Amino acid sequence: MQAFEILSVEGSDDMVAVEGREFSLAADKGVAIAVPFALLFKSEDNVRTKKNAVSIPELAAMIKAEGLINPLCVVAEKVDDKLTGRFGVIAGGRRLAALAYLIEHGEMSPDAVIDCKEYSPDRAVRVSSIENAGQETMHASDQIMQFKKLVDAGLTAAEIAAHHGVSIPTVERRLKLANLAPAIMELFQEDKVGLDQLKALALASDHARQVEVWENLARTGRTSAYHIRAALVEGEVRADERTAVFIGLEAYEAAGGTVRRDLFGTERDVYLQDRPLLEKMVQERLDARADELRADGWKWVEVMESFGYSEKSRFGTVYPTRTKPEGAEAKAIETLDAMIQALRKRFDELESAAAADDEQALDEQDELEAQIELIGDLRATCASHFVQWPVKLLQRAGVVVTLTDAGTVAVHSGLVRPEDMPKAKGSAKVKGGATADGAAKSEYSKALMRDMTAHRTGAVAAALTSNPKVALVALLHKMIQSADRPHISSPVSISVTRTIGRVQSHASDFDAAPAAVVLNTVESSWDARLPKEPAELFRYLLTLEVSELNALLALHIAQSYDVITEDHEMRSQRFAVGDAIEQALNLNMKEWWTPTAGQYLSQVSKAQIAEAVTEACGVNEALPLEKMKKSEAVAAAAAKLDGKGWLPPVLRARAIKSVEVDVEAEDEEQE
Incomplete structure (x- = not known):
C-alpha cells in the first residue's frame, strides 16, 4: 500500500527514502504531500489543546463547499526510531476534526487523500506555535x-x-x-x-x-x-x-396594522407600530362585551382602562344567589378543578428550573399557563350557570368591564356606587380633613387604632421609597408650611426623626408585613453602601447621580412619615396632608394589610366581625357567626375574609376635603 505521495519539495535538499519515495525531513518551509485520512492523527506537539466543538460542523460545511484551502501541518511518526507511515497533525487540528465530521456523516470517503505540509520533527512545536499564534481572528x-x-x-x-x-x-x-x-x-x-x-x-x-x-x-x-x-x-x-x-x-x-420584528x-x-388602531380595536371589543352585559338588565355598565384596588374600593358590592351543582354538572366542575390543580402542581415543579433560565422549563410553563387559563375560563362558564342575580340587585348595581394584565377581559359584577348604597343607621360623622367610606367607629380601642394607623404609616413609608418625586414634594411641603404657617402639622418631620420604632411598637406582626419587607430591603441595600464616618459619607454622596440621591432622600423621608393616632375622628390637619400623599402614591391598604385574627378580628366585637364578613362576602355568610363562640367566629371570619381585600373604615381611602385648622387638635397630636 502506498502510504503517501510527494507533490513537491521546498527548502533543503536533504532527502530520505521511504517505500521508494524521497522527501525532506529537514525542510525549513515544509514539503507538500498527500496523505490518506486514515494515516493522520492529532500530534501531542500541537499547541492548541482545546477546540470549540460547536464550530466544527460550520467548518466542515465550508470545507465541503470550498475544499481544504489550507493544508494540514504534519510530522512523520517514529516508533523506536522507525517511521510508521502515520503522520501527526501539529497545526490544523480543527480542520482534522472537521474532516472526520464529514466522513462520519457520509459527506466524504474514508479513503480520501488529504493535502498536508510535512515538517521535520525538531520543528514541530515551533511550527505549531507560529501557525496558531499567527492566525488573527477576523473582526x-x-x-x-x-x-x-x-x-x-x-x-x-x-x-x-x-x-x-x-x-x-x-x-x-x-x-x-x-x-x-x-x-x-x-x-x-x-x-x-x-x-x-x-x-x-x-x-x-x-x-x-x-x-x-x-x-x-x-x-x-x-x-x-x-x-x-x-x-x-x-x-x-x-x-x-x-x-x-x-x-x-x-x-x-x-x-x-404594521409591526416591527x-x-x-x-x-x-x-x-x-399603530397604537391608535390597536387601542380602537381594544375599545370596540370591550364595548361589545359591555353591550352583552347591558342586555342582562344591570343598572349601569362601564368600560374602564384599569380596575385595581383603589378603584374597586370606591364601590360597594352585592352578591348573587348561588345554587349548588349536582350530578353530572358537579362532576364536570370537579374534573376541571382537578385538571387545574394538576397543571398548577406541574407549574410549581418547574419553578427552580425556570428560575435558572432553563428555556425548556420556561416554554413548558408558558404552555401550562395557557392551559390553566383555558380550563379556568371553561370552569367559570360552567359555574356561571349556577349564579342568579335577583332583579332588585340588578336595578341597584352595575358592572365594570376591564382588561387584565394578562390580556383577558375581566367582568366585575355587583358593584354599587356610593349614591346607590342604602344609608347606614347611626353612622358616625367624620370631622376634620377627611371622610371614610363608612366612618371610623368609636368602638375601636385606642390600641387597635394605634395598631391600624401604624400599619398605614408603614405602608405609606414603603410606597415612598419607590416614589422619590412624591417624597420630595412631601418634604418641600413641610418646609414651606414650617416657614409660612408653623402651627400647621405634617406627617413628615423635618428633623428626620425615624418613626420605624413606633411602627414596630404599635403595628401587630409588622415584621412579617409587606411594608416591613420593602423597607428592610431598601434600607439594607443602602446601609451596605454608605460609609459610617461623616466626612467620608459626604464625599461619597457627592459621587452619586441625582437619581441615586433622590432614591436615598425618598428612603429617609419615608422613615420620618407618621400618621399613628388614637383619634377615631383623625381631626389633625396632618391627616389631610397624609391623605394627599397617599392619593399621590395611589396607595391602597389592601395591598399592605390583611384582616387576620391577630391584626384585627380578635380585637373587635362579634358584631363588628359579622359586619366585616357581611360587607365582604354577603349577609348569608355572616349569619352563622352569630351562634359561634368569639374564638370560633374569629377563625371562621379570617378564613372567609382571606383574599377578599376587605378593609375597616380606618384603613380605607378617604375623600380629601378642605377644612379649617383646629389648632387645639394640632397641639394634641404633636404632644
Missing part, C-alpha cells in the same frame, strides 16, 4: 460584510448557509447588520459601537433614523442597547403587552 465587521459580498456575488441566503454550516436565520441576521448605515458600520469597525448596540440599531431599517438615534443618544452618554431599543420603539406596543395579547397579532395585522430577539420581541 466581527469583516465576518458580517463577507456575507453581504457573497449575496452581491449572486448567492442566496440558503446557499450561504449551506456553505458555512449555519442556519438561514443566522445568515439573515448577519445580512441585516451588513445593511446598517455605512456611518454606523464604520464606527463598528473602529470599535466605537459594540455588537449588541449594532443589533439594537438594526430594529430600524432607515439609515437616517439609525444615525439620528445613535447621535442623539451619544450626546447624552446613554448608548446602551436598552436605550437604543427604547428610542427606536418609543410609542409602539410590545407584542406581550396586555392590549396586544388581547387583540392578537393576526387580527391586528389583518386590520392593516427584532431579528435578534425572541418571538415576543415584536412591536405593534
Whole structure:
C-alpha cells in the first residue's frame, strides 16, 4: 500500500527514502504531500489543546463547499526510531476534526487523500506555535460584510448557509447588520459601537433614523442597547403587552396594522407600530362585551382602562344567589378543578428550573399557563350557570368591564356606587380633613387604632421609597408650611426623626408585613453602601447621580412619615396632608394589610366581625357567626375574609376635603 505521495519539495535538499519515495525531513518551509485520512492523527506537539466543538460542523460545511484551502501541518511518526507511515497533525487540528465530521456523516470517503505540509520533527512545536499564534481572528465587521459580498456575488441566503454550516436565520441576521448605515458600520469597525448596540440599531431599517438615534443618544452618554431599543420603539406596543395579547397579532395585522420584528430577539420581541388602531380595536371589543352585559338588565355598565384596588374600593358590592351543582354538572366542575390543580402542581415543579433560565422549563410553563387559563375560563362558564342575580340587585348595581394584565377581559359584577348604597343607621360623622367610606367607629380601642394607623404609616413609608418625586414634594411641603404657617402639622418631620420604632411598637406582626419587607430591603441595600464616618459619607454622596440621591432622600423621608393616632375622628390637619400623599402614591391598604385574627378580628366585637364578613362576602355568610363562640367566629371570619381585600373604615381611602385648622387638635397630636 502506498502510504503517501510527494507533490513537491521546498527548502533543503536533504532527502530520505521511504517505500521508494524521497522527501525532506529537514525542510525549513515544509514539503507538500498527500496523505490518506486514515494515516493522520492529532500530534501531542500541537499547541492548541482545546477546540470549540460547536464550530466544527460550520467548518466542515465550508470545507465541503470550498475544499481544504489550507493544508494540514504534519510530522512523520517514529516508533523506536522507525517511521510508521502515520503522520501527526501539529497545526490544523480543527480542520482534522472537521474532516472526520464529514466522513462520519457520509459527506466524504474514508479513503480520501488529504493535502498536508510535512515538517521535520525538531520543528514541530515551533511550527505549531507560529501557525496558531499567527492566525488573527477576523473582526466581527469583516465576518458580517463577507456575507453581504457573497449575496452581491449572486448567492442566496440558503446557499450561504449551506456553505458555512449555519442556519438561514443566522445568515439573515448577519445580512441585516451588513445593511446598517455605512456611518454606523464604520464606527463598528473602529470599535466605537459594540455588537449588541449594532443589533439594537438594526430594529430600524432607515439609515437616517439609525444615525439620528445613535447621535442623539451619544450626546447624552446613554448608548446602551436598552436605550437604543427604547428610542427606536418609543410609542409602539410590545407584542406581550396586555392590549396586544388581547387583540392578537393576526387580527391586528389583518386590520392593516404594521409591526416591527427584532431579528435578534425572541418571538415576543415584536412591536405593534399603530397604537391608535390597536387601542380602537381594544375599545370596540370591550364595548361589545359591555353591550352583552347591558342586555342582562344591570343598572349601569362601564368600560374602564384599569380596575385595581383603589378603584374597586370606591364601590360597594352585592352578591348573587348561588345554587349548588349536582350530578353530572358537579362532576364536570370537579374534573376541571382537578385538571387545574394538576397543571398548577406541574407549574410549581418547574419553578427552580425556570428560575435558572432553563428555556425548556420556561416554554413548558408558558404552555401550562395557557392551559390553566383555558380550563379556568371553561370552569367559570360552567359555574356561571349556577349564579342568579335577583332583579332588585340588578336595578341597584352595575358592572365594570376591564382588561387584565394578562390580556383577558375581566367582568366585575355587583358593584354599587356610593349614591346607590342604602344609608347606614347611626353612622358616625367624620370631622376634620377627611371622610371614610363608612366612618371610623368609636368602638375601636385606642390600641387597635394605634395598631391600624401604624400599619398605614408603614405602608405609606414603603410606597415612598419607590416614589422619590412624591417624597420630595412631601418634604418641600413641610418646609414651606414650617416657614409660612408653623402651627400647621405634617406627617413628615423635618428633623428626620425615624418613626420605624413606633411602627414596630404599635403595628401587630409588622415584621412579617409587606411594608416591613420593602423597607428592610431598601434600607439594607443602602446601609451596605454608605460609609459610617461623616466626612467620608459626604464625599461619597457627592459621587452619586441625582437619581441615586433622590432614591436615598425618598428612603429617609419615608422613615420620618407618621400618621399613628388614637383619634377615631383623625381631626389633625396632618391627616389631610397624609391623605394627599397617599392619593399621590395611589396607595391602597389592601395591598399592605390583611384582616387576620391577630391584626384585627380578635380585637373587635362579634358584631363588628359579622359586619366585616357581611360587607365582604354577603349577609348569608355572616349569619352563622352569630351562634359561634368569639374564638370560633374569629377563625371562621379570617378564613372567609382571606383574599377578599376587605378593609375597616380606618384603613380605607378617604375623600380629601378642605377644612379649617383646629389648632387645639394640632397641639394634641404633636404632644
